[in-house]
Structure formats: structure tokens, C-alpha cells
Amino acid sequence: MIPKVFLVMVMVGVALAAPEDLYGAPxxxxxxxxxxxxxxxxxxxxAGTDFSQAEESDGNTVTGSYTVLLPDGRKQTVTYIADDYGGYRAEVSYYGEAQYPYxxxxxxxxxxxxxxxxYxxxxYQPEPVYQ
Known part of the structure; x- marks a missing residue:
């Protein structure tokens, strides 16, 4: 019984000591x-398509915005900030007035x-057959 417990402990120790990335690249x-x-x-x-996005990151915080032309004629802009501590925070704004045609x-x-x-x-010309 003791050799089995010892073998299990050795196997667990080897598994915990092994690197996560076997190739060594971070x-x-x-x-x-x-x-x-x-x-x-x-x-x-x-086609009536109009959208754009701009985003940048300093390695810790991501800031950006995207704009979409909505079907009712308004333009929606979302400005956002995302980081590890505050998560994703967005502000939504609309430009223009909604238009509904009759x-x-x-x-x-x-x-x-x-x-x-x-090209x-x-x-296609078949090859001649000689007999």
C-alpha cells in the first residue's frame, strides 16, 4: 500500500512541476x-451602409469607439473603456433625429x-488515331 501512495505522490509532484507551455514560449x-x-x-x-471603429491599447487599458448608421437615420456612437479592474464601461450617444417615411x-x-x-x-481537338 505504501509503494502505491508513494507512486501517486511522485506522479502528482511531476505533474505540478511540469511547465504549462511545453515549448518554453511565454x-x-x-x-x-x-x-x-x-x-x-x-x-x-x-447600400446605405455606414460604420466605423477606432481602438487603441497601452497594454493595460483599451479605449475606443464605434459608430453605426441606424435604419431610422440616426447615427449611434459607442465610446468605451475596458481594463482588468473596471471591466467594460460604455457610453452610448445618438446624433440626428429618427426619420420614419410614410x-x-x-x-x-x-x-x-x-x-x-x-482566359x-x-x-479541344482530339488526337488523331492511327491504326
């Missing part, structure tokens, strides 16, 4: 936070286009 779990910043925007007047027009549709490859292979 990962996100090691507490490394990399500063970054990015932004993008899309505006397509034909009559709606036809839906926006896109006509399919025929596929035309830029045309030469016509």
Missing part, C-alpha cells in the same frame, strides 16, 4: 500585453452579372 497567460491601435470605416451610399420604396436589389473568365482555353 504566451498571453504569462501576463504580457502588447500595445496596439487600429481603425477602419465603411461607407457605401448605394411610404417605402422598392427594396434595393443587385442584378446578377454573368461570369466571363478572362479562354483553346478549343
Amino acid at each position: 504566451g498571453p497567460q504569462a501576463g504580457y500585453k502588447i500595445p496596439y491601435n487600429f481603425e477602419y470605416g465603411v461607407k457605401d451610399e448605394y 411610404e417605402y420604396g422598392p427594396p434595393i436589389t443587385f442584378k446578377p452579372q454573368a461570369y466571363k473568365p478572362s 479562354q482555353p483553346p478549343p
Whole structure:
């Protein structure tokens, strides 16, 4: 019975002493936070799409905002801050006045286009058969 208990204790000790990352590279779990910043925007007047986002981080705190054009014509902006202590905190604001038309027009549709490859292979000509 004692050898079995000793064997279990050795196995538990080896498991606890083993590194979490077997390859030795520190990962996100090691507490490394990399500063970054990015932004993008899309505006397509034909489809009625208008949205954007900007975000930056110093490695500890993430700040940013995003804007979306709502179907009623208003623009919604969300400004946020996120960190390890306060969590995600956001402020939402709206610009413009909601517009509700009495009559709606036809839906926006896109006509399919025929596929035309830029490369045309030469016509197939079978090899002659010699007998």
C-alpha cells in the first residue's frame, strides 16, 4: 500500500512541476500585453451602409469607439473603456433625429452579372488515331 501512495505522490509532484507551455514560449497567460491601435470605416451610399471603429491599447487599458448608421437615420456612437479592474464601461450617444417615411420604396436589389473568365482555353481537338 505504501509503494502505491508513494507512486501517486511522485506522479502528482511531476505533474505540478511540469511547465504549462511545453515549448518554453511565454504566451498571453504569462501576463504580457502588447500595445496596439487600429481603425477602419465603411461607407457605401448605394447600400446605405455606414460604420466605423477606432481602438487603441497601452497594454493595460483599451479605449475606443464605434459608430453605426441606424435604419431610422440616426447615427449611434459607442465610446468605451475596458481594463482588468473596471471591466467594460460604455457610453452610448445618438446624433440626428429618427426619420420614419410614410411610404417605402422598392427594396434595393443587385442584378446578377454573368461570369466571363478572362482566359479562354483553346478549343479541344482530339488526337488523331492511327491504326
